[in-house]
Amino acid sequence: MKRTAFLLPSLLMLAASLQATPAGAADAGADLAKAKTCMACHNVSRKVVGPAFQDVAKKYAGNPAAEALLATKIRKGGSGVWGPVPMPANPRVSESEAQTLARWVLQQR
Numbered sequence: 001m002k003r004t005a006f007l008l009p010s011l012l013m014l015a016a017s018l019q020a021t022p023a024g025a026a027d028a029g030a031d032l033a034k035a036k037t038c039m040a041c042h043n044v045s046r047k048v049v050g051p052a053f054q055d056v057a058k059k060y061a062g063n064p065a066a067e068a069l070l071a072t073k074i075r076k077g078g079s080g081v082w083g084p085v086p087m088p089a090n091p092r093v094s095e096s097e098a099q100t101l102a103r104w105v106l107q108q109r
């Protein structure tokens with residue numbers, strides 16, 4: 001009995017992590033977002049300092065210019081879209097990294 005109680009949570013976590021990562025590209029985006037400390041201000045499903053990435057993806061759904069727009073904003077920072085709090089510039093993010101991040105954010109729906 002004791003052993004099942006220990007095994008069950010770890011099995012559930014394994015199942016959850018397998019489900020959450022359907023593609024390698026999603027992994028790369030999530031890892032990059034962590035490495036570049038985006039997740040200090042953002043969460044995929046919940047507003048923190050910045051908007052939830054799911055809300056960002058919904059807002060720009062069907063907008064073909066969104067990836068370029070967000071990649072620029074990720075590097076240069078900006079304000080006024082989600083509220084009064086600005087996003088600071090992220091000079092440690094390269095152009096191609098910003099593109100990967102923008103694409104990943106737009107997939108979070």
Ligand code: HEC
Pocket residue numbers: 033036037038039040041042049050051056070073074078079080081082083084085086087088090093101102105
């Ligand atoms: C210091 C906190 C902070 C950090 C760190 C941060 N952000 Fe933001 N982010 C914000 C805030 C605040 C906004 C809302 C800005 C606005 O209203 O225009 C935002 C907005 C965004 C948006 C939506 C932009 C728009 O115009 O709709 C994206 C995409 C985004 N952030 C991605 C990132 C990524 C990727 C990183 C990591 C490289 C990152 N953020 C790091 C605070 C942060």
